[in-house]
Amino acid sequence: MRITVIGTGYLGAVHAACMASIGHEVLGVDSDADKITELAAGRAPFYEPGLADLLRPAVRSGRLRFGTSFAEAGAFGELHFICVGTPQLAGSYAADVSAVDAAVERLVPRCARDCLIVGKSTVPVGTASRLAAVVAGLAPAGVTAELAWNPEFLREGTAIADTLHPERLVAGVSSARADAALRQAYAPMIEAGTPYISTDPSTAELVKVSANAFLATKVSFINVIADVCDVADADVATLAQALGYDSRIGPQALGAGLGFGGGCLAKDVRALAARAEELGASDAVAFLGTVDAVNAARRRRAVDIARSMAGGSLRGTRVAVLGVAFKPGTDDVRDSPALAVAAAVSLQGAEVRAHDPRAAANARALHPQLRFAPDVTGACEGADVVLHLTEWDEYQDVDPWALRAVVREPRVFDARNVLPLERWRAAGWTARAFGRRIRPGRAEGPRPAAAGGRLAPVGGGSPRPPGPQCPSWCLRGDERCECW
Ligand code: UDX
Numbered sequence: 227m228r229i230t231v232i233g234t235g236y237l238g239a240v241h242a243a244c245m246a247s248i249g250h251e252v253l254g255v256d257s258d259a260d261k262i263t264e265l266a267a268g269r270a271p272f273y274e275p276g277l278a279d280l281l282r283p284a285v286r287s288g289r290l291r292f293g294t295s296f297a298e299a300g301a302f303g304e305l306h307f308i309c310v311g312t313p314q315l316a317g318s319y320a321a322d323v324s325a326v327d328a329a330v331e332r333l334v335p336r337c338a339r340d341c342l343i344v345g346k347s348t349v350p351v352g353t354a355s356r357l358a359a360v361v362a363g364l365a366p367a368g369v370t371a372e373l374a375w376n377p378e379f380l381r382e383g384t385a386i387a388d389t390l391h392p393e394r395l396v397a398g399v400s401s402a403r404a405d406a407a408l409r410q411a412y413a414p415m416i417e418a419g420t421p422y423i424s425t426d427p428s429t430a431e432l433v434k435v436s437a438n439a440f441l442a443t444k445v446s447f448i449n450v451i452a453d454v455c456d457v458a459d460a461d462v463a464t465l466a467q468a469l470g471y472d473s474r475i476g477p478q479a480l481g482a483g484l485g486f487g488g489g490c491l492a493k494d495v496r497a498l499a500a501r502a503e504e505l506g507a508s509d510a511v512a513f514l515g516t517v518d519a520v521n522a523a524r525r526r527r528a529v530d531i532a533r534s535m536a537g538g539s540l541r542g543t544r545v546a547v548l549g550v551a552f553k554p555g556t557d558d559v560r561d562s563p564a565l566a567v568a569a570a571v572s573l574q575g576a577e578v579r580a581h582d583p584r585a586a587a588n589a590r591a592l593h594p595q596l597r598f599a600p601d602v603t604g605a606c607e608g609a610d611v612v613l614h615l616t617e618w619d620e621y622q623d624v625d626p627w628a629l630r631a632v633v634r635e636p637r638v639f640d641a642r643n644v645l646p647l648e649r650w651r652a653a654g655w656t657a658r659a660f661g662r663r664i665r666p667g668r669a670e671g672p673r674p675a676a677a678g679g680r681l682a683p684v685g686g687g688s689p690r691p692p693g694p695q696c697p698s699w700c701l702r703g704d705e706r707c708e709c710w
Contacts, residue, residue, distance in 0.1 A: 227411055230255060230303035232329045234265055234292065236272065236385070236489070236558065237346065237378055238309030243280040244389040245307075246290035248414045254292040255299045266292040273557035273584045276386040300336030305411055308345045309378075311489070312497075319496035320504075323349050330357055330373075334364040337371050342407045345375045348434050348494055350501040354398060354427035374404045375427040377434035382488065383555025394421045398430025435501075438494035439514060444479040445486045446520040452482035452643075452661025462661030463643055482661050483642040484563040484615060485524035487552035492518065492561055524660075525563050528613070528641045529570045531658060535611045535637045541575030544634065546609035548602060548624075549616025549642075551585035559588045564615030567641070569593050571613070581605035583618055602629070609633045617642040626653035 227250050231242040234256040242254040242265075256262050261271045268285040270277040284290035293299075299306065310325040326347050334343065343361055345354060354375040365371035375398035380388035392415060397408045405424050409416060416422050425433075452462040462482045470477025486492060495514050502510035536543045552562035559565045562585075572578045572595055579597045582589065586598040599605040602621070606612055606629055614621055626649055630636045636655040640647055640662075647657040647664045657664055 227251070227407075228302055228304050229253070229411065230299040230306045232256075232296075232299065232306060232308050232333060233310035233325070233347070234258075234261060234271075235309070235311060236274065236382055237380065238307070239265060239270065239272075239281075240274060240277060240380060240385040240389055241307060241309055241346065241378070242290060242292075243277060243284055244386065245411070246284035247280050247390070250289070250411070252284075252290045253299060253302050254290070255294065255296065256292070257294060259294055262292045262294055274385050275383065275555060280386060296332045297336045300333055301338045303337075304339060304341050305407055306333060306337075306341060306343045307376075308343065308347055310347055312347050312349055312493075313489070314493040314496060319500040321348070321350055321493065321497035321500075323347075323353055326353065327357070327360075330360055331364065334361050334371055335366060337365060337369050340370040341372075342404050343371060343373045344408065345373065346378045348377065348438070348490065348497075349375075349431055350497055351428050351431045351435070351505075352501075354431055358400065358427070372401060372404055373427070374399045374408065375430040376408060377430055379434070379437060382558055383553065391415070391418070392420055394423060396423045396425065396430050396433050398425055398427035400427065435494050435498045438491050439498050439517070441479045442486050442491045442495045442521070443514075443517050445481075445491075446517045448480045448482045449485055449524055449660070450520055455661035455663075459663060460661075461663040481643065483524070483617075483644075484528055484567065484660075485521040487561040487563040487566075488558060489560040492521065525566050525570070527660075528563075528567045528615075528639070529574070531639050531641075532567070532571055532576075532611055532613055533574065535639055535656070535658065536576070537610075539575070540571055543576045543610040544608050545571050545576040545578050546606040546612040546633070547571075547578055547580035547596075548582075548605065548612065548614045548621050549585075549618055550580055550582045550589040550596075551616050551618075554616055554618045557584040557588055559585050559592060562589075562616075564641075565589050565593065567613065567615055568596055572596060579605045579607070579609070582616065583620065585616075603632055607632050610635045610637065612638045614638065614640045614642055614645055617644045621645065626650040626655055630654055 229245050229250045230253045231238045232255050234254045242252050246252040264271040268282040270281060308326055308329050310329050312321045312323050315322040354373060358373045361371050361373045377396055395412055399405045448466055455462040466480040469475050470480055495518055499511045499514040533540050547568045550559060550562060550565045550568055552558055568578050568580055579599050581599050581602050602624055622644060630653055638650055638655050638657050640659040643659050643662055647659060650657045651664060
């Protein structure tokens with residue numbers, strides 16, 4: 227099919243590349259000329275694993291093109307996907323749909339052939355029915371243009387797999403013709419067995435915000451339980467594992483920690499509450515407001531814990547921050563809980579030195595006062611507290627023995643609840659997390675002295691061979707082994 231994708235951000239660029247990869251002719255359109263230049267050269271303008279590998283061959287083959295012209299889009303497409311952003315409206319909880327409105331208003335008068343306009347952006351329920359009338363009114367004489375809504379559920383970091391192998395497709399359509407066009411666009415996924423739910427546009431719009439509100443509720447729920455675990459001396463990680471085996475609950479979105487962020491969950495919770503209130507369903511506002519409030523409290527609590535670990539005041543301290551992206555696998559720092567905590571710690575007088583494998587540039591642009599180190603060791607040099615704020619895989623492999631030699635005080639707060647903290651404790655760190663019982667580490671030794679670039683054996687003596695008494699995490703045979 228001849229497809230256009232209007233808006234080439236985290237959603238649109240991925241959608242365009244994926245549609246081209248399954249055989250469609252695709253034109254991506256965006257008003258940001260710099261972004262278009264990058265994409266047209268087959269380069270991803272942001273970090274998304276696998277995106278560049280899809281873009282390059284598709285652009286080279288000519289099946290995927292990019293431009294800034296709505297006239298070109300209108301002449302080319304039989305299916306137009308609207309993928310522009312719908313951020314939170316300033317001064318309100320509602321979503322700002324002005325970019326969606328503008329895209330429709332610019333595109334439809336330029337449509338030179340019969341076409342289907344397909345909204346993918348997340349919008350308040352009722353937007354599609356309002357815009358259907360706009361589309362009908364703006365379509366040039368002799369051209370049949372119709373509107374459908376087809377929400378997108380991709381997650382940043384796994385966006386390519388989520389698009390090519392979705393868990394479901396939802397088509398909000400008003401005619402058999404629109405339904406047939408969407409089935410044709412997604413034919414390979416449907417043939418592979420992906421459930422395809424054909425419904426009306428309002429239901430489709432609500433599926434998306436409900437899914438995000440449900441995920442947000444799940445995350446806030448486990449965070450509330452983490453607080454209960456804290457006071458009950460129970461372990462939320464084990465609890466979540468046990469809950470997750472229940473097929474009615476499932477294991478996803480039960481990671482207690484710093485809460486949700488990013489460009490979607492929080493603003494969709496608020497937009498759903500705002501829309502429900504407009505429609506007279508005010509009870510939803512109270513409930514979703516609690517989900518949002520629980521989430522906001524995580525960030526404040528993390529700052530409080532950092533301050534108490536630093537000895538009651540952050541002023542004049544040095545704080546190492548591991549991770550500033552809103553989650554691992556992305557360079558996106560929109561509404562990042564990690565970045566919010568780093569910025570708050572800095573405002574309270576700490577010198578923050580951060581590391582993030584992908585998001586440093588985006589974070590620096592928003593918070594120039596934060597300093598970034600090229601690696602974990604550099605970020606932690608001389609630190610009074612280490613804050614683990616985004617759970618990149620590489621942080622879980624950090625050697626706490628080696629890191630202890632570079633910090634001023636071995637104190638770590640794992641705000642994402644994934645570090646092997648028993649191991650850190652065994653290496654002599656004071657370790658904290660949300661709602662986790664951390665068993666005392668074995669053989670908490672004195673701070674090892676650096677000797678010739680290597681760490682001396684705790685208690686002196688020469689390195690010993692590993693033995694059955696070594697726990698699974700032991701660096702066997704290494705002179706840092708402390709389990710003898
Ligand atoms: C989300 C939805 O998952 C996706 O379907 C929709 O299309 C867009 O919004 P995304 O924002 O990429 O996707 O991230 P997601 O993986 O859902 O995580 C959202 C936030 O929740 C992140 O900040 C993440 O760190 C946090 N989270 C997630 C937790 O705190 N705990 C968890 O167990 C899972």
